[in-house]
Amino acid sequence: MDALIIEVLDRFGKVKTRHRVESFPCKIGRDFSNNIILDDTYISPNHITIEQSENSFLLQDNESMNGVYNVHPFKKLDSLAIENNSRIRIGHTDIRFNFTDHNVKETLKDRDVPSQLAMLVSNVFVLPIVWFIFCAAFMIDSFIEETGLITFQKLLSETLPLLIFIIIWALIWATISKVVTHRFYFIFHAIWVSCLTIASTILDNFSKYFEFSFSISGSAYIISLISSIVITSLLFYGHLHYSTTLTAIKSKYISITTSIVIIGMIEIFSLLNATEFSNTPRYSSVIKPPMFILAPASTIDDFFAGTTNIKDNIDEELQNTTSSLINKAINN
Amino acid sequence: MLKIKHSKFSISLYFTFILLNLFIVNLFTPPVFASTQGVFTQYKNRLTQIRIVDKTTNSKTTIGSGFFVNNKGLIATNYHVISKHVFEPNQYRIEFVLHDRKKTKKVYPAKLINFDVIHDLALLETNLKNTPFLKLNKKSLKKGEKIFSIGNPHDLGMAIITGTYNGLTNDSMNKRIHLSSAINSGMSGGPSITSTGEIIGVNVASAGNQIGFLVPVNYLRNLLKKHAIPKSKITAKQFIPEISLQLLANQTLYISKILSSPFKTKKLGKYEVPDKLANYLTCWGDSETKELPYKASQNSCATKNDIYLAQGFTTGDIHYSHTHISSKDMNVFRFSHVLQNYFKRPDVLLTGKKKYFTNYECKTDFIENDSMKFKLSFCLRGYKHLKNVYDMILTAASLNENHTGIQTNLILAGISYENANLFSKKYLEAFSWTP
Numbered sequence: 088m089d090a091l092i093i094e095v096l097d098r099f100g101k102v103k104t105r106h107r108v109e110s111f112p113c114k115i116g117r118d119f120s121n122n123i124i125l126d127d128t129y130i131s132p133n134h135i136t137i138e139q140s141e142n143s144f145l146l147q148d149n150e151s152m153n154g155v156y157n158v159h160p161f162k163k164l165d166s167l168a169i170e171n172n173s174r175i176r177i178g179h180t181d182i183r184f185n186f187t188d189h190n191v192k193e194t195l196k197d198r199d200v201p202s203q204l205a206m207l208v209s210n211v212f213v214l215p216i217v218w219f220i221f222c223a224a225f226m227i228d229s230f231i232e233e234t235g236l237i238t239f240q241k242l243l244s245e246t247l248p249l250l251i252f253i254i255i256w257a258l259i260w261a262t263i264s265k266v267v268t269h270r271f272y273f274i275f276h277a278i279w280v281s282c283l284t285i286a287s288t289i290l291d292n293f294s295k296y297f298e299f300s301f302s303i304s305g306s307a308y309i310i311s312l313i314s315s316i317v318i319t320s321l322l323f324y325g326h327l328h329y330s331t332t333l334t335a336i337k338s339k340y341i342s343i344t345t346s347i348v349i350i351g352m353i354e355i356f357s358l359l360n361a362t363e364f365s366n367t368p369r370y371s372s373v374i375k376p377p378m379f380i381l382a383p384a385s386t387i388d389d390f391f392a393g394t395t396n397i398k399d400n401i402d403e404e405l406q407n408t409t410s411s412l413i414n415k416a417i418n419n
Numbered sequence: 420m421l422k423i424k425h426s427k428f429s430i431s432l433y434f435t436f437i438l439l440n441l442f443i444v445n446l447f448t449p450p451v452f453a454s455t456q457g458v459f460t461q462y463k464n465r466l467t468q469i470r471i472v473d474k475t476t477n478s479k480t481t482i483g484s485g486f487f488v489n490n491k492g493l494i495a496t497n498y499h500v501i502s503k504h505v506f507e508p509n510q511y512r513i514e515f516v517l518h519d520r521k522k523t524k525k526v527y528p529a530k531l532i533n534f535d536v537i538h539d540l541a542l543l544e545t546n547l548k549n550t551p552f553l554k555l556n557k558k559s560l561k562k563g564e565k566i567f568s569i570g571n572p573h574d575l576g577m578a579i580i581t582g583t584y585n586g587l588t589n590d591s592m593n594k595r596i597h598l599s600s601a602i603n604s605g606m607s608g609g610p611s612i613t614s615t616g617e618i619i620g621v622n623v624a625s626a627g628n629q630i631g632f633l634v635p636v637n638y639l640r641n642l643l644k645k646h647a648i649p650k651s652k653i654t655a656k657q658f659i660p661e662i663s664l665q666l667l668a669n670q671t672l673y674i675s676k677i678l679s680s681p682f683k684t685k686k687l688g689k690y691e692v693p694d695k696l697a698n699y700l701t702c703w704g705d706s707e708t709k710e711l712p713y714k715a716s717q718n719s720c721a722t723k724n725d726i727y728l729a730q731g732f733t734t735g736d737i738h739y740s741h742t743h744i745s746s747k748d749m750n751v752f753r754f755s756h757v758l759q760n761y762f763k764r765p766d767v768l769l770t771g772k773k774k775y776f777t778n779y780e781c782k783t784d785f786i787e788n789d790s791m792k793f794k795l796s797f798c799l800r801g802y803k804h805l806k807n808v809y810d811m812i813l814t815a816a817s818l819n820e821n822h823t824g825i826q827t828n829l830i831l832a833g834i835s836y837e838n839a840n841l842f843s844k845k846y847l848e849a850f851s852w853t854p
Contacts, residue, residue: 231752234760236712302794304783366768368779368798368812374759376751377792377818384785384792387847391840394797397780398836401801401809404777408803413659416507 091137091144091169092185093123100181111139115177116149129153129178137169144169144184153178208275221253221281222246224288253280264330272329279325283318290314295373302382304371312354319346458567459579462616465553468516468571469496469529469543469608471503475510484570484577484609484622485515485543488555488643492547494529495639496608497623498539501531502729505662506804508655513543532652533645536662537669537726537735538593538638539623541608542646553610555636555643556617560584565614566598568622568631570606582611582631584619592673592699592722592735595632596620602631662728663805666735666833669726673697674838682849687718687743690791690817690825691851695720700737713746713757717766726833732775734808734833738767739846745823754822761826762794762816769810769832777801779812790852792818797843799836811839819852 091113093106106123114121118132125134131151138145146167148155155164158174158181167173174183207213225246230237257277264272294310297303323342327333333341361369385393471481483500487493494515503511513529527545534541564584572578582600598611602625609622611633620633645651653661677696685694695702702720719740726735742761746754781798793815802808813829829846831839 232756234711234713234753234757236710302783302785362778364773364776364778366771366776367764368781368796368800368814370781370796370798370814371783372759372763372796374755374762374794374816374818376755376821378751378821380785380792380818382785384787387786387788387844390782390784390786390795390797391844393784394782394799394840397782397797397799398809400780401777401799405801405803405806409806412804413656416659417509417655 092188094183094185095123095125096174096181096183098179102183108137111137111144113137115182116151125178125180127178127180130180134177146175151177208278214274214277217278217281218250221285222250224285225249228288228292249284253277253284256280260326260330263326267331268329275329276326279329280322283322283325287315287318290318296375296379298371299373299375300379300381302380307371307373312350316346316350319350322346455567455579455581458612458614458616459569459577462553462569462612463577463579465551465616466569466577466609467494468574468577469494469500470514470516470526471501471511472514473510474512479514480511482571482574483607486569486608486610486618487550487552488542488618488639489552490549492545492550493552493646494543494545495610495621495642496541496543497621497634498534498536498541499623499727500608501534501541501543502727504531505534505658506729508658515543515545531655531658533642534653534658534661535638535642536665536728538634538642539727540621540634540639540642542642544652553612553616553618555640556613556619558617560613560619562586566600566611566619567614568598568600568602568606568609568611568633570602570609570622572603572606578606582629587635588632589698592697592724592737593638594635595623595724596635598631598633599629600631601625601629659804660806663802663808666726666805666808667835669735670834670838674834674842678841678845682845684849684851685718687716687741687825688745688823689820689853690743691849691853692718692741692825692827693739693846693849697737699723712748713744713754715742715744715761717742719766721767729775731770731772733770734802734810736769736830736832738828738830740766740828742766742826743823744826747822749822751821754824758816758824758826762796762814765812765814765828765830767828767830769812769830771800771810775803776810777803779810785818786815786847788848788850790819791850793847793850794818795847799839802833807835808833809836809839810834811843813843813846815847817850817852825850 089109091108093108094102095104097103108122113123114133114136115123115125116132116134117125117127117130121133131149131153133149134151135155136147136149138147146155146169148165156162156176157164157167158176164175167175169184171186172183174181226242229242229245233241254277257273257280260276261271261273264270264276291311294307294314297310298307320343323345324338327338327342328335331338466484466486469483469485470479472478473480481500481503483496485494485496488495501513504513513531514526515529517525517527519525527547529543529545532542532544562585566582566584567579568582569577569579580601582598585597585599587594588597596619602622606622610618611620611622612618618636618639620635621639622631623634624632682696683694684691699722700720701723702718704716704718706717707715717740719738721738722736725733727733744757744761746757749757777800779798779800781796783794783796786793786795795813795815798812799809811831811834815827817825829843831842
């Protein structure tokens, strides 16, 4: 045993600094003449000395004002024969001793900054252009869906709250970036969320056109379900990647699971809602301009020949209900 | 202040006029042989109060009126008075109340043995013998004839009110007698009779303001004829299946009648759409008056009366409507969105409770007839109690033009699957478009 590792702990018990001591005696205290200087005002200028005897290290209190304490069990010490993992307290600081060397973990690679994306993002024109496209896309969308009279202000008043929401969202992630990685990255977060929102609107519209054109009931639902999972995953992945120190694989897993959980929950609620009793029929109600019709129209006879399924479905559902209801009424 | 001085002459003239008037009235009014009081005392022993009693709490939950139709104690009343017993015969029992000579109330049990759910009639069997009863009227009546309606309004005791006969209604699928009289709830199931005590109908409904309705006596006669057939009595187990049978028979009758002749059509812009398909349907039109970038005008037709099955459970409605939508100012994308808003939700929906109905199941596709292309959605829901009876909602939007379209709804309640299909097919074939 020729070296002693001295670990200075913070108040949560985590290692703040490690010192490898090879020459003894080793002095610890607040004075600059010490081998290990601790900036704790409750520690005396020359608080303790550690000496090496043949096979052990001996800790000695240098008549300090506040003394030396053993932590487990807590008791005052004058001297201590140091063992592996001994933990003492001087002033408000805990110190742990280690005899053995440990293998350290692999060094984490920092992100390549500046990357191509970062270069793009650093261009001052990109964000305004993205936001312009964002506003235009949403205004066109609400223009088409507005069946009443339209004014520019009305369209703007529908789009602006969305933009404000996006700015707040980007700010939250930028703050997280700042706290965790010490970089603000607001522009990246803002561009990321804006682009993905535009993409989700485009996909949403695409799914409706697909459902209308090919007359496949429920296809819009499936397309938008898949695309919303993909887009939400991408959204979280981008934000996590640029605001935390998580590895790419971890970020991927976290973002995919989060988006599946969030969208899954929403879907479960809406599904529960859909199975509730209602006097309103639910059917594929998308209508787009006639030029988008791609599926062939069936003849009236063919259509009604195909309605037997819905009758059969209802009959199957009621197969046992009807007779049991009648029996229940009679044998109540 | 202004003072009016009457001369002695004018006062005497005035009295003479009044006296003369009284004389004329007395002279020209035919003598009333049967006073209201007379009718009441003569026939009140043929009437009874019907009560539906909850077996658990032993208290009455519904009251109505009824009357004897033969000397074997057979009572006629409305179906809707005893409908609770039909759906839950073991929870609710039927009782009727008679007053004896000392005016003490006596309660007897009664048994439901037949009903006509379409015309709201029911027959109850009792253990009484040699009962005084009312005869069915055979003579035809004239508008304005005096009619006496007897019943038990609001459980206040037997009462009689007079009304005048106003002929048969022609705005409902099943004809009813229109009576100008103050019939009200509780009098349901009671008879309306002539001064000679012959039943002309059974009190059934009130539309307020002296408008009352009677089930014409013919339907009661038919039910009694059915009852006369041996083994025609139905038991508690058959009540609900019997409703299905009657509903299905009834809809087959009126649907086949409508389908037997070609559908009358009406012009809406460049489109021909089904018009009034039966004279008992009431049709009206309306236009969107709000300031909008498109024009929408609607035509709809519907039945007025539905068939009562139980509280909150009615059926038998026919309703259809067409909305013609056009716009010069909107682009194709916006216009298709307007059309979608109309197509998304039928303008009228049937009401219903989870207890009685399933959810709708739908099929949606593009269809075409000779001149038109539609997006069509056909939805059915089942009746949890009634086999082979469905409600149907059909919604279609035309896709012939970019800036003009027709949206149509067809609602048929309490219909068989086959008739829903037949009617829908003929309905859709009736549409046409001339460019």
